[in-house]
Amino acid sequence: MKIQCDFCYHHCTLDEGQSGICSVRTREQGRIVTKAYGNLVALAVDPVEKKPLYHFLSGSKTLSLAMPGCNLACSFCQNYTISQSSYHQHQGGESVDAPLLVSLAFERNCPSISFTYSEPLVWQDYMLEVASLAKSKGLSTIMVTNGTFSREALERIFPLIDAYNIDLKGDESFYRRMCKGSAKPVLDAIEYLVGKKAHLEVTTMVMESEHDEDQIVALANQLAARGVQVWHMSRYFPRYLATDPATSESYLQQMIKAVSSLGIDYVYAGNSDLKQATFCPRCHAQVVSDRRHAPIHYDKTLKEGRCSACNQEIYGRWPS
Ligand code: SF4
Structure with a gap:
């Protein structure tokens, strides 16, 4: 009898010895298991802004890690060597357990742990083990994901992850192609x-x-209708199988302008030389400094998550 994996929207049904679309989840001895559980292919300390998260523990560092694998096959993948199975299946990786990661986060002054770089959905059992321990010790947890959850995964993951960055790559036709x-x-x-x-x-x-x-305006309308408040629009550069020329700064600027009055309060340029400061959506005072330049400042412009000039609440979790 086949068994179904519920880690993502594909809901693969597997016979003994078979792997799912991600090549990470596989059926062994009547159970679906995650291959090379806990073997990391990336472990680093990053500024939280690199996830990108601009409204969550701004100015802090985050311990960032990845096991290999992904459930999509984007031709332009920026991390294909650890996400696509034809590349990562020969990589060894180093086995790291949850207590070691939590102690590393404290040692490196990271108030959060991020599950990132590849697609954490396909190794969510490991992510949840680490996240559960991290939260019990007072750390925050961050998931950077393509967002193709199953409903079961969403309900399982939501209580243990504090902040999400989700990629919305395009419309339905873009995803299919x-x-x-x-x-x-x-x-x-x-x-x-x-x-x-x-x-x-x-x-x-x-x-x-x-x-x-x-298409960009349609995406903005879909996000605004769902109440999204922070949108990072980043420049594409050719990578992996994609050979289209890089997106120009002027085109990105034009797209940001096109969505500026569509109901998303905070829209940022990414992979770009354009300014990346935060402005109060009510009085337009600058409340957080330009993220292109460290250190990031907001101590005089933001008080307890509110604009110092007009008291408007600024979306996010700000360190006190
Ligand atoms: S994680 Fe997704 S792609 Fe991988 S086996 Fe499970 S349902 Fe299939």
Whole structure:
């Protein structure tokens, strides 16, 4: 009899010895297990802004880690050597347990642990083991994901992850052509997490050759309708199988302008030389300094998460 994996929207059904679309989840002795559980292919300390999260523990560092694997196949993947099975299946990786990661986070002055770089959905059992211990010790947890959750995964993961960055890559046709995926589970997850008041920021990598202004405006309208408040629009650069030319600064600027009055309060440029400061949505005072330059300042402009000039609440979790 086949057994179903519920880690993502694919819901693969597996016979003995078979692996799912991600190549990470596999059926062994009647159970579905995660291959090379706990073997990390990346472990680093990053500024939290690199996830990108601009409204969550701003200015702090985060212990960032990845096991290999992904459930999509984006032709432009920026991390294909650890996400795509034809590359990562020969990598050894180092086995690291949850207590060691938690002590490393404290040692390196990181108030959070981030599950990032590849797709944590396909190794969510390990992520949840680490996140559970991290939260019990007072650390925050961050998931950077393509957002193709199953409903079961969303309900399982939500209590243990404090902040999310979800990629919304394009419309349904873009997902089918470029990613062997679907936009629907991503939009459903965004709606669920906003409804649960989770901290959420969304990222879209803008491809000048693929995303025209109408498509970008349609994405903005979908995000605004779901109550998303922070959107990172980052420049595409050719990588992996994608050879389209890099997105120009002027095109990114034009797209940001096109969505500026559509109801998303905080829209940022990414992979870009454009300014990345935060402005109060009510009085337009600058409340957080330009993220391109460390250290990040907000001590005089933001008091307990509110704009010092007009007292407007600024979305996010700000260190006190
Ligand atoms: S994680 Fe997703 S792609 Fe991988 S086996 Fe489970 S349902 Fe399939």
